[in-house]
Amino acid sequence: MNNKNVDIYTIAEHAGVSKSTVSRVLNNKDDVSETTREKVIDVIKELNYKPNSSAKGLATQKTKTVGLVVSEITNSFFSMFVKGAEDKAMEENYNIMLANSNWVVEEELKCIRMFEEGRVDGILMISGGGDDLLNDYLNNLANKDIPLIVVDRKINNQLIPKINVENVKAAYEGTKYLIELGHRKIAFVKGDDIAASDASIDRVKGYRKALAENDIDTEIIEPGFFEREGACFATEKILKNHPDITAIFYASDMMAVGGLKALKEAGLKVPEDVSVLGFDDIELAKIIDPALSTLRQPRYKMGYLGMEKLIDKLEGRPKEVYEDDISFELELIERESTAPVKR
Amino acid sequence: MNNKNVDIYTIAEHAGVSKSTVSRVLNNKDDVSETTREKVIDVIKELNYKPNSSAKGLATQKTKTVGLVVSEITNSFFSMFVKGAEDKAMEENYNIMLANSNWVVEEELKCIRMFEEGRVDGILMISGGGDDLLNDYLNNLANKDIPLIVVDRKINNQLIPKINVENVKAAYEGTKYLIELGHRKIAFVKGDDIAASDASIDRVKGYRKALAENDIDTEIIEPGFFEREGACFATEKILKNHPDITAIFYASDMMAVGGLKALKEAGLKVPEDVSVLGFDDIELAKIIDPALSTLRQPRYKMGYLGMEKLIDKLEGRPKEVYEDDISFELELIERESTAPVKR
DNA sequence: CTGAAAGCGCTTACAG
DNA sequence: CTGAAAGCGCTTACAG
Structure with missing residues (x-):
């Protein structure tokens, strides 16, 4: 059971072969005779050898x-x-080194530098930022030798494959869905426009596009800063300035949850009095009461695919597999928080 | 900017010293003259060297x-x-290799074996299990050379430091709190008794102890299996068999959330008609409406401390620092779901 | 305070 | 199909 000091040489000795041969069976090279291979494997097991x-x-x-x-x-x-990323990595027998950036660019940089110290073959970033300094750094990385894939973040570099989400389209469809339910006074609670991913900006675009296409010109946009509390305030404000609203579309589920609270406090019922539509489909969305209708982001898939592309790249598999950017569509999930408008 | 091929030798050449010296400044050894040290550091920066x-x-x-x-x-x-674990590791300049076991023992074992391949100095386990096979394996690890710390899991091995939580005491105090609020008909929704951590078993103990001490003999215990749905059913059953209940104590917040739903469907108001007490203080507890009163597990701290102990051990710091087991107390968080019993 | 040399445990042409 | 040897990029006694 003791594997202290048992190295490839020990194995070689016990099996009566050379280190080279042991290495060969370890790496599944095919130019080893069956008998030697078996002998070596036996010894490896017996001595509980770990490379x-x-x-x-x-x-x-x-x-x-x-x-x-x-x-x-x-x-x-x-x-x-x-x-998602982890599952794919496991499948391919890759290890994952984890780093948390706490949303701060300096830590993000620190993480990357750490990774650069030869400890890692490639990097998968699922992270905010959008900071210029960081972008420069990433560009540099991409131009050097360390493969990098970026998920859910915009960055201007052809060399870095990106995995994103169709924000404009999703927000467009969410809004259209509300309109088809008969709503005409629809408010939109956005995040902050400076956000790295352009998520908020794109979602506002989709909302506007749907309104325009349907000749609705009451456009009501209030920032909720992607925070529960912020959305709470935003909702109060909307209710005060536009009491005739019948639906609110939030750019994130977390904000929708904040909105639910504000609506309840205002004595409004969801979805009877006002319909609420979220964005993301986080765990909470189906737990909260009423369960949130929302646009589902395929996060697991995005992580999985990001890792897949990265590994494809690392393993030198054909370029076509990973070089293109990918943009996922979001799925509209209807739950309890949306309903046809009352007449 | 290119760090391809720049190794310690390149640095040595450029700085006009030997590799040994470069290595010394890299490792902050004190027996290097200030001038050489500076020279070497300059070159390292200039060439953007990464060890x-x-x-x-x-x-x-x-x-x-x-x-x-x-x-x-x-x-x-x-x-x-x-x-918590990550933050501590970062502080100490340790990297973290992440593995997810998906609750299945085989994967847990697979993760550990992966880690054994020399890639890791020690292991921190925050994981279910409780399986005999796994315990044996862990015991073996502990008896060998790879340091191991276990968080939130019982295991019989003096060599493995453990970090746990005072489940009996917390459940006792939660129940007492309910009793002090005037409740005498208090139901308890437990998890499953076979669970690895004995968490459920210990919590039932605490509940019983508090009842006994206060001469209450209506003991109502129903299993919710640590699942939302399960707790929903359990609650319905309790309500049916004991309609005079005034409080329910759930062995996890997730179960309490399920309970909230069942209570609402039964037309009962929380906390006016029945008080609900959770356990864990997950994120959701303060988001849900009504916000859950609960017993807070110091999870961040536990992770942080687990990592701290592990690193202390790895760095060969004095044994007293890490060899003892630690058991954290839980804090009672009063929110909106509990209230004095109605007369 | 500094350098030459051996060694950590593998892989991989090269030769046979 | 197999072995001897060099090399990967560091660290660390040892000697001076």
């Missing part, structure tokens, strides 16, 4: 691990990405 | 990374542990 990955890493110049930087692991929005 | 950690790992037999195995990263209950 030393530092040594292997040094020799091969690969670590078989990828770095994952995430804005906030505690946020269920991100942890689903991580899970 | 190769595989090489370093091979030479020192340390990787400066720890493995973290978690049952389910997507669960906010766990992600707070991870965050």
Whole structure:
């Protein structure tokens, strides 16, 4: 049971072969005779040998691990990405090095630098930022040798494959859905426009487009800053200035939850008095009462695919597999918080 | 900007010293003259040198990374542990290798084996299990050379430091709190008794103890299996068999949320008609309406402390720092779901 | 305070 | 199909 000091040489000795041969069976090279292979494998099991990955890493110049930087692991929005990425990595026998940036650019940079120290073959970023300094740094990385894939973040570099989401289209369809339900006075609670991902900006665009197409010109947009409290205030304000509203579309579920609270406090019932539509489909959306109708982001899939592309790249698989950007569509999930407008 | 091929030797050449000296300044050894040190540092910066950690790992037999195995990263209950652990690791300049076990023992074992391959100096487990096979394996690990710390899980091995939580006491105090509010008909919704951590069993104990001390003999215990739906059913059953109930204590917040739903459907108001007390203080507890009163588990702290102990051990710091088990107390958080009993 | 040399545990041409 | 040897990029006694 003791694997202290049992190295490839020990195995070689016990099996009566050379280190080279042991290495060959370890790496499944096919030019080894069946008998030697079996002998070696037996010894490996018997001695409970575990290869030393530092040594292997040094020799091969690969670590078989990828770095994952995430804005906030505690946020269920991100942890689903991580899970997808992790599952794919496991499948391919890659390890994951985790780093949390806490939304701050300096920490994001710190994480990346850490990863650069040879400990990681490539990096998958699922993270806010949008900061110029960081973008420069990422561009540099991409121009050097360390493969990088970016999920849910805009960045201007052809060399960096990106995985995004059709924000404009989703918001357009969400709004259209509300309109088809008969709503004409629809408010939109956006995030902050400076946000890295342009998510809020694009969603506002979609909302506007749907209104325009349907000749609705009451456009009511209020910022909720992607926060529960912020959305609470925004909702109060909307209610005060536009009491005839019949639906509110929030640019995130978390904001919708804040809105639900404000609506309740104002004595309004959802969806009887006002319909509420969220965005994201976080865990909470189906737990809260009333359950939120929302646009589902395929976060697990995005993480999974991001990792897949990264590994494809690392393994030198054909370029077509990973070089294109991908943009996912969101799915409209109807639950209890939306209903046809009352006449 | 290109760091391809710049190694310690390149630095040495440019600085006009030997590799040994470069290594010394890299490792902050004090026996280097100030002038050479500065010279070397300049070159390092100029050439944007990043040490190769595989090489370093091979030479020192340390990787400066720890493995973290978690049952389910997507669960906010766990992600707070991870965050605490991560923060501490960052502080100490350790890397974290993440593995998700998806609650299944085989995957847990797979993760650990992966970690054993020299890639990790120690392991922090925050994970379910309780399986015999796994326990044996962990015992073996502990008896070998790879340091291991276990959070929120019982295991019989003096060599493995454990970080736990005072479940009996917390449930006792939660129940007492309800009793002091005037409740005498208090139901308890437990998890499943076979669960790894004995959490449910201990919490039932605490509940019973409080009842006994206060001469209450209506003991109503129903299993909710630590699931929302399960708790929903349990609540319905309780309501049917004991309509005179005035409070329900759930062994987890998630179950309390399920309970809230069942109560609402039964036309009961919380806390006016029945008080609801949760356990854990997950994110959701303060978001849901009414906000849940609950017993707060210091998950961040537990993760942080677990990592701290592990690193203390790895760094060979004095044994007293890490060898003892630790058991955290839970804090009672009063929110909106509990109130004095109506007369 | 500094350098030469051996060694950490693997892989990989090269030769046979 | 197999072995001997060099090399991956560091660290660390040892000597001076």
